[in-house]
Amino acid sequence: MKEKIDVYEHMGEILKRVRKGVLITGKADGRINSMTISWGMTGIEWGKPVFVTFIRENRFTRSLLEKNGEFTVSIPVDDSAKKILGFCGSKSGRDVDKAKELGFTYVEPEMVSTPGIKELPLTLECKVIYKQKQDMAAMTEEDRVKFYPQDVDSFSTGANKDTHVAYYGEIVNAYLIK
Secondary structure (H helix, E strand, O other), rough: OOOOOOHHHHHHHHHHHHHHHEEEEEEEEEEEEEEEEEEEEEEEEEOOEEEEEEOOOHHHHHHHHHHHHHHHHHHEEEOOOOHHHHOOOOOOOOOOOHHHHHOOOOOOOOOOOOOOOOOOOOEEEEEEEEEEEEEEHOOOHHHHHOOOOOOOOOOOOOOOOOEEEEEEEEEEEEEEOO
């Protein structure tokens, strides 16, 4: 069962949880993958509620978003999803079926093709309305050196030489999974 929520009333809670980790899920070509993020924003763009996620260029989830243009944000409401967040933040969906490995449950979406995840019940269904690759020349040297060291391979978890692509997703649906 899903309980619709007013995303504007939950923006503070969403951002608080983003700092600790949430899942971005993408789906394309019969594959679904969820990855942990702790960088993101909520706001209003062109009069629409948006969630902005930043995904490194070489991540598997990014390839899914590029093909499909939709994603879900699955947000825990307590600290019970630490194992899921840890695993999804350290393993690549290219190599492992995370849902199968962890036994988490996909929930049928209503407005997009990408499912939510029952174990992280606050769910945002999003459609990409804008994207932009970060420009290293526009960053401070301190952040460029810290987050984008050019001597670290693109497939490494954490800081590496790939920049992020910002995906602005219009939040077309928001609910709590009961």
